[in-house]
Amino acid sequence: MTVHIILFGQLTDITGVDKITVENCLDSDSMVKSLQNTYPALIQSTFVIAVDKKIISSNTLLTDQCTVALLPPFSGG
Amino acid sequence: MIEKKIKNIFITGPVTADFIGKSIQNHSSKKDIGGHSIFLGQVRADKIDGQEVAAIEYTCYEEMANEKMHEIREAIFAKYDLTCMHVYHSLGKVATGEISLFVFTSSKHRKAAINACEELVENIKSSLPIWGKELFTNESYQWKENK
Numbered sequence: 381m382t383v384h385i386i387l388f389g390q391l392t393d394i395t396g397v398d399k400i401t402v403e404n405c406l407d408s409d410s411m412v413k414s415l416q417n418t419y420p421a422l423i424q425s426t427f428v429i430a431v432d433k434k435i436i437s438s439n440t441l442l443t444d445q446c447t448v449a450l451l452p453p454f455s456g457g
Numbered sequence: 458m459i460e461k462k463i464k465n466i467f468i469t470g471p472v473t474a475d476f477i478g479k480s481i482q483n484h485s486s487k488k489d490i491g492g493h494s495i496f497l498g499q500v501r502a503d504k505i506d507g508q509e510v511a512a513i514e515y516t517c518y519e520e521m522a523n524e525k526m527h528e529i530r531e532a533i534f535a536k537y538d539l540t541c542m543h544v545y546h547s548l549g550k551v552a553t554g555e556i557s558l559f560v561f562t563s564s565k566h567r568k569a570a571i572n573a574c575e576e577l578v579e580n581i582k583s584s585l586p587i588w589g590k591e592l593f594t595n596e597s598y599q600w601k602e603n604k
Contacts, residue, residue: 388518389588390600430586433521449518449586455601456515456546456587457498457558457578 381444383411389452394421409439411448427452463527467519467548471555472497480543480561490540492567494574498558500551508593512552513601518586529580537573539564544577546587557589 385400392398405411408429416422428435430449431442442448468476477497484490503510530542541563551557560577564570582603589601 386518388516388586389590430518430521433518433524449521451518451586452588452600453602454583454586455589455603456517456585457582457603 381405381442383442384445384447385411385415386447386449388450389455391422391425391427391450391452394419394425405442407439407441408436408448411442415450425452461527461531463523464530465519465523466526466544466546467517467522468545469547469549471547471551471557472545472559473556476545477556477559480559484541484563487540487563489565490563491565492570493561493563494567494570496558496560496574496578497556498578499556500553502553503591505591505593505599508595508597510553510591511594512550512592513557513589514550514592514598515546515548515557516588516590517546517548522585522587525584525586526581529577529584533573533577533580536576537562537564537569538566539569539573542573542577544581546581546585550592 381404383402383405385402387395387398427450430451431440432446500513526544539562543561545559547557560574562570562574590598591601592598
């Protein structure tokens with residue numbers, strides 16, 4: 381199962397990339413945990429998660445080829 | 458019901474006075490309009506720890522932002538008696554003093570246009586996945602926070 385992770389804003393300063401592909405990631409919580417293991421600075425970061433462009437508020441099952449976006453606080457305008 | 462097409466609100470670089478002027482001019486043929494309300498967001502030269510902002514570089518999650526804007530647009534049209542609504546947001550670098558957000562509402566009578574415009578601006582700032590990177594004159598930067 382392949383999950384596409386995309387990152388924005390200050391989060392890309394931590395990861396150095398704006399796209400990460402992960403395999404075998406069942407749900408959003410475990411995906412975040414595994415990202416935080418790779419990039420410990422993400423533990424202190426504020427962000428919301430959107431799965432296929434919809435913001436989620438609790439742990440969500442991921443599906444093959446879905447896109448998970450990590451969105452730091454918005455600052456448009 | 459005809460499904461409305463999702464519009465792209467993003468333009469590269471600043472929103473120019475020429476563009477804004479032409480947008481106003483485009484409405485002269487719509488004779489049922491009695492009032493326009495316009496909000497222009499301008500990049501401010503904030504001073505932070507002795508450093509001055511020279512520009513803001515905007516990035517976004519474009520697909521999600523346009524979809525979310527479509528939802529906001531539909532909700533505002535349902536709530537207010539508007540004739541027209543236009544929203545443009547910059548991407549890329551916008552220097553201080555330049556315009557990065559242009560919100561334009563029109564209605565028969567002023568109150569619908571004014572109230573819809575204000576509500577749109579608040580929604581755009583709180584709900585659209587857009588990020589501003591404040592670039593300082595000494596080439597350092599920080600990520601903007603909306604207040």
